[in-house]
Amino acid sequence: MDKQSFIFTTADLQASGASSRENIEFNHPGRSSKLPVRSCSECQIAKQCNSPRMDPYIGQHSTSTSTSTRLAIVGMCPGRTEDQKGRQFIGRSGDLLGKALRAAGVSRDNDCMLTNAVQCRPPEDKWPGNKVAALCKPRLVQQLQAFKPKMIICLGEHAVHSIIDLPKTLAIGTVRGTVFASQKFGCYAIPAYHPAYFLRNSIADDTVLLGILPWR
Numbered sequence: 001m002d003k004q005s006f007i008f009t010t011a012d013l014q015a016s017g018a019s020s021r022e023n024i025e026f027n028h029p030g031r032s033s034k035l036p037v038r039s040c041s042e043c044q045i046a047k048q049c050n051s052p053r054m055d056p057y058i059g060q061h062s063t064s065t066s067t068s069t070r071l072a073i074v075g076m077c078p079g080r081t082e083d084q085k086g087r088q089f090i091g092r093s094g095d096l097l098g099k100a101l102r103a104a105g106v107s108r109d110n111d112c113m114l115t116n117a118v119q120c121r122p123p124e125d126k127w128p129g130n131k132v133a134a135l136c137k138p139r140l141v142q143q144l145q146a147f148k149p150k151m152i153i154c155l156g157e158h159a160v161h162s163i164i165d166l167p168k169t170l171a172i173g174t175v176r177g178t179v180f181a182s183q184k185f186g187c188y189a190i191p192a193y194h195p196a197y198f199l200r201n202s203i204a205d206d207t208v209l210l211g212i213l214p215w216r
Helices: 010-015 080-085 092-103 130-147 157-163 195-201 205-212
Strands: 002-004 071-075 112-116 151-155 179-182 187-192
Touching (some): 071 130, 071 157, 092 205, 112 130, 130 157, 151 157, 157 187
Parallel strands (some): 071 112, 071 151, 151 187
Antiparallel strands (some): 002 179
16 A cells, blocks of 8 residues: 555545445445345354344445545444444444544544454454454455445554554554555555543543544
8 A cells, every 4th residue: 555644634535536336235324234245154253242243334324425425434343332232333432433523524324334354243352363354354345345435444453454554563653644545445544543542541532533533
């Protein structure tokens, strides 16, 4: 990926070139929505959670309007609340993400697709490892290619490495806010801190908003 260091505004995001969504059908907009992606049975995590291979959440207007922001947000993996309810980003991290999106003028219910690098809740909410992420990656790639976002926000280092080809040893703090041009997805991808980072460290709200959405 090519990279540039600059900050996006919402207007920039809406004006960026995006591919057409014709012939892509999204069922149940505004809820967890099924996309035409492959099934997966290659690891055992799905057998241990309530909502295996969780579908992405699709905002109800993000699939149809040419002026839509169309933002894809990729996290690490579903947590306990998400697994119980079968919906992406509805726990504490999801609440904080929603606040950051609203502050940036983006609606998660209108403009976004929400998904995760690992698509089943791992035991004890711990990162299950890069091998499991590699098994999930074909589903993730197909979801993003079907949605055709104008930008992908990668929340946390695991999401970053699932989307952007970077050295595994590279800390997210060194690339956070750098915009990468992705030929695979035909859009930009930008690393950001995961909301859970701010919750763990009790960091002030203004820092949270800029940290989660560095193009704000």
